[in-house]
Amino acid sequence: MRKPNAICKVCGRPYYACSSCEKTESYKTIADTIEHYNIYTTAILFSRKGISAKEAYDIIGKYDYSDIPKDSPVMITVNEILNAGKKTEVKPKVEKSTEEKPKVEKVAGEKKEDTQKETTFKKVVNKKNIKSEK
Numbered sequence: 001m002r003k004p005n006a007i008c009k010v011c012g013r014p015y016y017a018c019s020s021c022e023k024t025e026s027y028k029t030i031a032d033t034i035e036h037y038n039i040y041t042t043a044i045l046f047s048r049k050g051i052s053a054k055e056a057y058d059i060i061g062k063y064d065y066s067d068i069p070k071d072s073p074v075m076i077t078v079n080e081i082l083n084a085g086k087k088t089e090v091k092p093k094v095e096k097s098t099e100e101k102p103k104v105e106k107v108a109g110e111k112k113e114d115t116q117k118e119t120t121f122k123k124v125v126n127k128k129n130i131k132s133e134k
Helices: 019-023 034-047 053-060 073-088 112-133
Strands: none
Touching: 034 053, 034 073, 053 073
């Protein structure tokens, strides 16, 4: 294994990054893992107001940040994101309806309302037939 030549900007652990990582702008130029890189970029975007607290909260929630030192600048920003995200989380309000729903009784597999509409329609048809006969 090669000697570590870089330090993760998230957790502070030393790791090895080859020279082609720098040329190709790989995540290895900043962090030892892709997860740490994503946490880092999310923290940077949030601190520069590139993304909202809700967006940052949704992204950060996908990762395990338990290995990041609590006094790390990235972890301080992660804690800000977590606190801000909890405050902006919107929970849908459940409104109780004061209107009563009509009770529907089943009559031979049909709704009573449908039967009443059908009966009303037949009465109208019968009245028209009676009027036209006179």
